[in-house]
Amino acid sequence: MRQIVLDTETTGLEVSQGHRIIEIGCIELIGRRPSGRTFHHYCNPGRAIDAGAVAVHGITAEFLADKPTFAELVEEWLAFVEGAELLIHNAAFDVAFLDAELALAGARYGRVADHAEVVDTLALARARYPGQKNSLDALCKRLGVDNSHREFHGALLDAQLLAEVYLAMTAGQAALALALDETPAAAATVLAAAAPLKRPRVLRADAAECAAHEARLDALDKAAKGGSVWRRLAGG
Incomplete structure (x- = not known):
């Protein structure tokens, strides 16, 4: 063209x-x-x-x-x-x-x-x-x-x-x-190249982030009757 x-x-x-x-x-x-x-x-x-x-x-x-x-x-x-x-x-x-x-x-x-x-x-x-x-x-x-x-x-x-x-x-x-x-077969190759599938990247919390999270839940436990909703749902 x-x-x-x-x-x-x-x-x-x-x-x-x-x-x-x-x-x-x-x-x-x-x-x-x-x-x-x-x-x-x-x-x-x-x-x-x-x-x-x-x-x-x-x-x-x-x-x-x-x-x-x-x-x-x-x-x-x-x-x-x-x-x-x-x-x-x-x-x-x-x-x-x-x-x-x-x-x-x-x-x-x-x-x-x-x-x-x-x-x-x-x-x-x-x-x-x-x-x-x-x-x-x-x-x-x-x-x-x-x-x-x-x-x-x-x-x-x-x-x-x-x-x-x-x-x-x-x-x-x-x-x-x-x-x-x-x-x-060629069409499938072109389409795959044009729109590649991306796997989601999983980011896991490190030790410092986990400790900060637990500290936040401790504070919520003290402020809320019956403890934080998060821990009740998690059975903690």
């Missing part, structure tokens, strides 16, 4: 207010492994960038002044994502901006859904971890993905983190899918 992990940065939060994409980052996975192919570009939006957005991603209008427009990159981007499964965190946001950029580039480019299937990794995370925080940062912490180098949001950096998060979050599902495609 060919998958593309995708993220964008924008001039602001509302596409309906004419905000534009200023950075797009994509990482290709083949059979759930990074292929080494990426697509990463900054785009000149031809408009101002909200101060709040700059505070998040650190990208300024001055930096983008000599960058190509999205329309100049659209053919290259479509060739990269064509026929793939797009993995996007909070996909509705990015897809709305991408659809708007495609429309501005020309009606012949259609919509994202005309070129690739979209999977929302935020929806996957909410189903797997209901009632918990499922931002990219929260998932990195929960799944042990190192994001200590993430000072600002960045499309390619966030795509790299999302790829690691997605692979960690769906590792068991991948093992199950592999098992279903194998012979019964």
Whole structure:
């Protein structure tokens, strides 16, 4: 399976207010492994960038002044994502901006859904971890993905983190899918490796802990009529 992990940065939060994409980052996975192919570009939006957005991603209008427009990159981007499964965190946001950029580039480019299937990794995370925080940062912490180098949001950096998060979050599902495609004997091996049985570890009290326990029971015997419940039940 060919998958593309995708993220964008924008001039602001509302596409309906004419905000534009200023950075797009994509990482290709083949059979759930990074292929080494990426697509990463900054785009000149031809408009101002909200101060709040700059505070998040650190990208300024001055930096983008000599960058190509999205329309100049659209053919290259479509060739990269064509026929793939797009993995996007909070996909509705990015897809709305991408659809708007495609429309501005020309009606012949259609919509994202005309070129690739979209999977929302935020929806996957909410189903797997209901009632918990499922931002990219929260998932990195929960799944042990190192994001200590993430000072600002960045499309390619966030795509790299999302790829690691997605692979960690769906590792068991991948093992199950592999098992279903194998012979019964091989399937049993894969499933056993994916979900090993763990024997409970029994910890026994040492002499000091036993002595402390008995001292506590002695104190309870003195305080309660008929002695402590523990010793009565134990027949002590």
